[in-house]
Amino acid sequence: MRNREIVVDEIEAPEPEAGQVLVKTLACGICGSDLHALRHLDHMIEIQKRTNPLASTMSPEADVVMGHEFCAEVIEFGPETKAEIDTGSRVVSMPVIFDPSGIKSVGYSPTHPGGYGQYMVLAEGLLLPVPDDLSTPMAALTEPMAVGRHAVEKANLGDDDIPLVVGCGPVGLAVVAALRQKGAHPVIAADFSPRRRDLALAMGADEVIDPAVDSPYDHWQDLAWPEGTDPTDPLLRLSGVEPRPGVIFECVGVPGVIQQIFDQSRRNTRVVVVGVCMGPDTIEPLVAIGKELNVQFVLGYTASEFADTLRGLASGDIPAEPIITGTVGIDGVAQAFTDLGDPEAHAKIMVDPWL
Numbered sequence: 001m002r003n004r005e006i007v008v009d010e011i012e013a014p015e016p017e018a019g020q021v022l023v024k025t026l027a028c029g030i031c032g033s034d035l036h037a038l039r040h041l042d043h044m045i046e047i048q049k050r051t052n053p054l055a056s057t058m059s060p061e062a063d064v065v066m067g068h069e070f071c072a073e074v075i076e077f078g079p080e081t082k083a084e085i086d087t088g089s090r091v092v093s094m095p096v097i098f099d100p101s102g103i104k105s106v107g108y109s110p111t112h113p114g115g116y117g118q119y120m121v122l123a124e125g126l127l128l129p130v131p132d133d134l135s136t137p138m139a140a141l142t143e144p145m146a147v148g149r150h151a152v153e154k155a156n157l158g159d160d161d162i163p164l165v166v167g168c169g170p171v172g173l174a175v176v177a178a179l180r181q182k183g184a185h186p187v188i189a190a191d192f193s194p195r196r197r198d199l200a201l202a203m204g205a206d207e208v209i210d211p212a213v214d215s216p217y218d219h220w221q222d223l224a225w226p227e228g229t230d231p232t233d234p235l236l237r238l239s240g241v242e243p244r245p246g247v248i249f250e251c252v253g254v255p256g257v258i259q260q261i262f263d264q265s266r267r268n269t270r271v272v273v274v275g276v277c278m279g280p281d282t283i284e285p286l287v288a289i290g291k292e293l294n295v296q297f298v299l300g301y302t303a304s305e306f307a308d309t310l311r312g313l314a315s316g317d318i319p320a321e322p323i324i325t326g327t328v329g330i331d332g333v334a335q336a337f338t339d340l341g342d343p344e345a346h347a348k349i350m351v352d353p354w355l
Helices: 032-039 041-051 142-154 170-182 194-203 216-224 257-264 285-291 303-315 330-339
Strands: 020-029 069-077 090-093 096-099 102-105 119-123 127-129 162-166 188-190 207-209 246-250 270-273 294-297 324-328 348-351
Touching: 032 041, 032 330, 069 119, 069 142, 090 119, 096 119, 127 303, 142 170, 142 303, 162 170, 162 216, 170 194, 188 194, 188 216, 194 207, 207 216, 246 257, 257 270, 257 285, 324 330, 330 348
Parallel strands: 162 188, 162 246, 188 207, 246 270, 270 294, 324 348
Antiparallel strands: 020 069, 020 119, 020 348, 069 090, 090 127, 096 102
């Protein structure tokens, strides 16, 4: 990423320092956050400096080799490493690294190139070996699938909850897969795109809704209320009859969607905001107050969630293969950024820097 454009160039290969490992990128997914970074770089930097100035490393003037959803091959160990993983082994890792100046994000730092390039340096202590029977592209899905796993963990699902996933882009699909892994039923997913609805079914949704035809919120109520109940009965609240608890995952990241969920949800609904809205948004607190809504914003994942996601992919509990809709070499990354804007064409494009 140079001057807000994607360009192809050669740089010096990174060298591992103490506790670090040189790896060769085998596959790297293009994340929606990368698209945001290209289009909203100045705003991202301003927010980062305001909220976490110690971690702020990007600048509009500095080149950044992006890519944080990767599977790689161990090439060389730096000094002061344990070398407990054989060279030639495939690994995944949380995309963070430690150096004398602090913690850096691999793929979002001018000093630590990410997986769109041929080589990276990673922290040895964060490496996870990839099981032999898991394909390289599927292993590269560990990071984005872990985002969905974290959102579901933050939702604190109960046995009786009915989850609704609003938006079936890569983030929403990761949430659907995580809900399937947790055994939640029924899982309802909503998206205007026919292709994304099909992918949601393939990833584990029980039902999909086209919001242009039916209200996903009304459909949720049809499933949540006890059979024979009239939800419009004004005396219903006094009777003690309640619907099954609702958890709505906002996976769109567009202004107005959170308020739409506030307007359409039932009392005591838990709203988990997973989508990243890059601009200001407006909500009416009185609506949420009147319904006693619980709103949880989420980001990233924990180390244990990351590792559990890798195990879920290897075991088949996370059926993520349908999400991969294309592969490009380095020369195809810029066009892939454009192609990902069409939900009918792509969900997740992998970069193979050796093509």
